[in-house]
Amino acid sequence: MTFDVHRVRAVYPALSDGYAYLDGAAGTQVPAAVIEAIADAYRSGLGNVGGTFPASGRSGSLVAECRQALADLTGGSPDGVILGPNMTTLTYRLADTLSRRWEPGDEVVVSRLDHDANIRPWVQAAARRGAVVRWAEVDISTTELPSAQYRELVSERTRLVAVTAASNVVGTRPDVAAIAAAAHAVGALVYVDGVHATPHVPVDAGALGADFYATSAYKWSGPHIGTVVAEPALLETLHPDKLAPAPESGPGRFERGTAAFADLAGVTAAVEHLASLDPTATGSRRQRVLASMAAVEEYETRLFARLLDGLGAMEHVTRYGRAARRAPTAFFTVAGHSPRQIAAHLASRRVNVWNGDNYAWELAGVLGLRDSGGAVRAGLVHYNDEADVDRLLAAVGELA
Numbered sequence: 370m371t372f373d374v375h376r377v378r379a380v381y382p383a384l385s386d387g388y389a390y391l392d393g394a395a396g397t398q399v400p401a402a403v404i405e406a407i408a409d410a411y412r413s414g415l416g417n418v419g420g421t422f423p424a425s426g427r428s429g430s431l432v433a434e435c436r437q438a439l440a441d442l443t444g445g446s447p448d449g450v451i452l453g454p455n456m457t458t459l460t461y462r463l464a465d466t467l468s469r470r471w472e473p474g475d476e477v478v479v480s481r482l483d484h485d486a487n488i489r490p491w492v493q494a495a496a497r498r499g500a501v502v503r504w505a506e507v508d509i510s511t512t513e514l515p516s517a518q519y520r521e522l523v524s525e526r527t528r529l530v531a532v533t534a535a536s537n538v539v540g541t542r543p544d545v546a547a548i549a550a551a552a553h554a555v556g557a558l559v560y561v562d563g564v565h566a567t568p569h570v571p572v573d574a575g576a577l578g579a580d581f582y583a584t585s586a587y588k589w590s591g592p593h594i595g596t597v598v599a600e601p602a603l604l605e606t607l608h609p610d611k612l613a614p615a616p617e618s619g620p621g622r623f624e625r626g627t628a629a630f631a632d633l634a635g636v637t638a639a640v641e642h643l644a645s646l647d648p649t650a651t652g653s654r655r656q657r658v659l660a661s662m663a664a665v666e667e668y669e670t671r672l673f674a675r676l677l678d679g680l681g682a683m684e685h686v687t688r689y690g691r692a693a694r695r696a697p698t699a700f701f702t703v704a705g706h707s708p709r710q711i712a713a714h715l716a717s718r719r720v721n722v723w724n725g726d727n728y729a730w731e732l733a734g735v736l737g738l739r740d741s742g743g744a745v746r747a748g749l750v751h752y753n754d755e756a757d758v759d760r761l762l763a764a765v766g767e768l769a
């Protein structure tokens with residue numbers, strides 16, 4: 370199928386402001402249908418859940434529909450969908466809960482490729498329990514996270530392996546299934562950070578071997594809501610701190626307080642939007658999501674080649690990120706200019722990018738970028754087009 374980016378861009382009101390939004394890795398714009406879904410939820414009248422009147426029922430429906438939508442997006446089950454404000458908050462919550470079962474001398478494995486949100490909660494929980502942290506290292510020459518090292522990193526003491534499905538700076542997509550297989554072979558659980566991968570590829574949490582799959586809707590055209598998807602039976606074995614009258618079973622035990630009901634309507638609309646990106650796709654929403662995300666991956670890969678080739682042709686640019694399988698995210702520096710200066714110059718040319726370590730704190734350290742202001746990150750999502758890329762390249766070219 371030909372990906373019709375003009376049709377896609379037309380449904381994003383914010384894109385009409387004339388900027389090239391290459392900051393999607395830090396949060397995307399939202400389509401009109403998402404804005405409308407949130408506004409409609411408020412317009413229709415909402416109440417807290419569990420009541421006897423229709424507005425309360427509407428909120429309950431929004432929660433149920435959102436769980437189903439996230440299950441369709443990730444290949445999970447709605448009863449295993451935990452909702453929350455963002456991935457970081459939920460990961461701290463899961464780290465707190467899971468680590469209660471850890472004994473001194475137990476082990477957890479984290480990786481230097483990950484965003485700090487999938488490192489520090491585990492490192493801090495391990496410190497509290499006297500558990501040992503083992504580090505999976507990035508091969509700097511390739512920016513790969515070799516999966517073979519996990520066979521040595523895990524042992525019968527390993528309780529958890531935390532790994533990203535895609536780096537939020539260099540884009541590397543590790544072989545999560547192989548890593549998960551090594552973890553499962555010793556009986557460890559696998560916590561996958563899908564925040565950066567989800568907007569770019571079809572997701573099947575089960576095929577990845579993810580016992581927990583975390584993602585945030587604001588990275589894929591939705592509102593600021595995070596989720597962790599797990600097997601319902603696994604969740605039942607966990608006992609998070611909760612208020613006495615809060616539910617005794619189900620994902621609701623992990624969701625503290627009152628949910629952002631209207632935003633959940635926006636999450637459902639965002640999944641619908643993703644499912645619609647291949648208008649020729651048919652079948653269930655799950656099938657349409659998979660077909661659409663395959664089309665997105667193909668489109669973004671082509672556009673990313675244009676971006677990488679353009680940057681690669683400039684002698685004053687150093688690119689980081691060389692993995693064979695990667696999300697369409699470029700990380701680069703420009704000789705003679707700090708990353709902040711480059712980002713400011715690009716902003717003056719109406720190009721939005723990020724600068725810094727982008728919380729890939731460990732990776733910035735091993736790349737030698739942590740003390741020099743990190744690098745510039747330009748990330749593509751499905752609404753970016755060749756004009757966005759060419760504007761970036763022209764503006765970077767001016768810095769020679």
Ligand SMILES: Cc1ncc(COP(=O)(O)O)c(C=O)c1O
Nearest residue numbers: 455456457484486537564565585
């Ligand atoms: C790969 C990755 N993981 C985790 C996070 C944290 O997500 P949240 O903002 O939902 O806490 C981010 C945010 O940028 C990210 O890119």
